[in-house]
Amino acid sequence: MPTSRGSCSGSGVLLQLVQNGLAPKALIFHEEEEILTLGAIVSDQLFNKKVAILRVSKDIYSDLAVADKAEIFENTLVCGSKTIKLRGLDTETLNLNPTDRRMLNGDQGTANKIAMEAICKMAAVQSANELIDVTKGHIDGCILAHDANLIFAEKMYKLGANVSIPTTINAISVNRNNWENQGVEPDFGNKASRLADAYEKMGAHPTFTCAPYLLEDKPQRDEVIGWSESNAVIYANSILGAKTQKHPDYLDLFIAMTGRAPKAGVYLTENRIPKIEISVHLPTDFDDSIWPMLGWLIGDLSPNKIPLVTGLEMASPSDDDLKALCAAFGTTSAAPMLHINGHTPGKVYSIPSDLKNFNITKQHLAKLWNKFNYANLRVDLVAIGSPHASLTECQSFVKFFDGKNCNPNVKTIITIGRDILSKAKSEGLVEQLRSAGVQIISDICWCSITEPIFPPEASVIMTNSGKYAHYAHGLTGRKTRFGSLKDCAIAAQSGWAKYELPEWLSN
Template sequence: MSKFETALAIVPGCAQGPVVALSEALSFWGGVDPATGRVIDTHHPQHGAELAGAVVMMPTSRGSCSGSGVILELTLAGRAPAALVFSEPEDVATLGAVVAAEMFGQTLPVLRLSPPAFAALARAGSARVTEDAILADGIEIPVAPAPDVSLPLSGNDRAMLAGEMGEAAALAMRIIAAMARQQGAAGLTDVTRAHIDGCIYAGAANLLFAETMEAKGGRVRVPTTMNAISVDLQNWRRQNVPPAFGTPAASLADAYVRMGCRPTFTCAPYLLDDAPEAGEAIGWSESNAVIFANSVLGARTAKHPDFLDLCIALTGRAPLAGAFLDAERRARLVIDVHLPEGADAAVWPLIGYLAGHAARDRVPLLRGLAAGNPGRDDLKALCAAFGTTAAAPMLHIEGVTPEAEGAALPGAPRSVITLAELATGWRALNDGPEEVQLVAIGSPHASIEECRSFAVALGGRRRDPRVTAIVTAGRQVLAAAEADGTRARLAASGVEMIPDICWCSITRPVFPADARTVLTNSGKYAHYGPGLSGCAVRFGTLADCAEAVVSGLAPVYLPGWLA
């Protein structure tokens, strides 16, 4: 029997099942159906794989911070993998397993293997995990608990752990400390603010977590904003959302508000008037928001999983690890981008999407983009698409982002995004028919500038009655659009603006029941949309979206700047 280097039991436990080895990272949110445990990411090589009851292996996770909620939902419903096995550090799925064990007594083992052991286990048909070993097809991999590293704590931290500031704060601090230890954090750090992503309703587990924390006396200690939720809070009944979904989704949002969170309900908190400043330590969740805050604003936050976001808000403390540290903000990959002459705004999400694939969990430095003079919305689209395909919490763009100069580590490997690769990316996100029934704008939430540009592109023309057109945006942007007449101009063209929800949380019947093909200007939603909606989702420019609104068609084409 072959033996290997000892595996670390990040979350200890016993399990057995068939081995399902994923060839690349996966986002559990938008990539796995929480009702079945099946891979629904149509762009993933193992699309359709059944993960429930399996020993699931992948290098690490990627994409959405909400994956921890999917893991908790699967675990509490009895549809989780038998075990999760990684070869690299991983936080999002791990946090879901930590919460399941810490709060609900449900064990989902999480293990980290050396590359040789990982490669050997990936070839096995099935595996058994015990407290001491992983046994599979002639392979024995010793298992040991993760080192019980001493975590420096302040007097205030210890007081919270001891329950002196309430049961919820004590539980939150236990979860933070557990994550800090598995991350190898040097300690904990104060944060000035938090942003909650766990208010999206992935299932009953999300509501159970929030209501449990509230019942234990949870109250945020730092100013805390909220992500987009899963219903238009004031209008979901009028929109005929079934009460079986609308009631718990609204209750989830209400629970966070009662704990002191600000009902901003936006996945683009950096568009709010009080965005973080450079160097400010914050505790944000939501992948696109984290990447924008670190990369464009120069603030500092790790990519915190759902549930850890509330724990940070309840304590004002976060693990001192990841992008909080200077060393972890350095670029470990340099990507030279061949920016096409005459490229339009669609190039930015394409670049982010491809850069995320290349970077994986490494912070990259992108070069060759300064001449394109990207604006805030361009960078928003790039960061969101990057966060869809990468695990890294930030990126640098030479000549554009504030920390790019000198960011690359000496000897960092180099990669290239060519014109041909951009064209391949465009085609990968444009698989679907020309006839469109839905145009989707606002993933992440649209800015007021995007709303105005869309109104200009429509030019007062009326929507084809066969098409539904929806812009999702935060309440602050909707108020601005109301004040300057943009909302009225969009409405005159038959375009609806909806608050609170975004395209990664929208459900039927707000998402039209008869839609078969969707056109979006979001690289993020072009990736997640097919799995989340069951529709073909195509990618185009804002101008393409406007033409589809009035004609019902989105011709399949390759932009001239990609030819």
């Protein structure tokens, strides 16, 4: 295939395929690829199970794509009458400091040796000449999407792994302290807890949130960090002005252990320059549902390029609006950031005359609204918190209820990080929401919720998240309705979603 999709979790998927004996013998790409490559590196280093990773020219790739058979003999690829010489990764020319070399030589333990070896190989994959210091880490491989994540984490812990920089943990697969009371199957709950515990024992903070930018110690402008989790990476680069690659799962731990990352990609200023312009023709009036829709549309127009977004210079999106935009952008684009003129910190880019331009109009927004709203109007579940809800979102949801209660036939759930939950409790928001019939669950998020916490009887989901509107059917088999946060509150109370387009889209 040309390359992989770009999800941070793809490395773990490949490792699980290897563990199950179902991995392909080789993966052949003709574009840059890092995520599945990292999965193959980990499989080889930790488990001595190999998957060949090849990157070839487009011409060779085209020939291979129509061939019935190809064979690899050490450093040679044979396809029909063609024999293609292969060369391995060159890690010898990488400029390492003395600490890097001590880790690489095993002087700081087996775990650090494994971590530094993987980082050096990824540096070669990314054509980096040196490594860069990072000050914060964020772990994404903590969701029990499969057993490989648990096997990897526990093996690294047993080998002596420990993080060396402040490191947060993404949302996990269970409500860590309460899953036994929520009907979760014990085998799954125990494995998910062991996975979270492994990262905590390696020194990561048990934040259990997919929105680490909501924490007090969020990255600052120009701070160099090593994050995984797509929405967090995009928000950090695009809104906070920090610098991080979108690192594959497992590499996030290696970076947190060593405090070092390949100096490549958007760590380099020249690679943060937009390659495409997207002009937004903003309607005169709109509500907060526009922001996730814009993110989805922008990503759809720039699936693998950093876009320059114009037309929003006079708009005043809130932090929640920008959070929703970045998360939805990450569902349709593999790019680690976008430049929103007037809102992304740093240089304001002049637009080269040859920069390809696309437009987003009210008609595009209306078409996407219909795409997101394909389910019946009767709502069974209202899903808030993808990514995790902020304090201001909780405050707004309370205001929209205004003393009313949830319809008894509708489950309404907000997923939230521990830090925001604590603040919401201190403001009395949690008590008010629970009194209205709203469930508030920490640690997990909508990308990791499974039955029975996800109501088995629910067939129609209402959400304000473009990210979840995109992923929900694939994750749950259910259909969606989509709208603003206020629309979600109304649906929670009435049990019904709106049939018609929002007024601001229909005029």
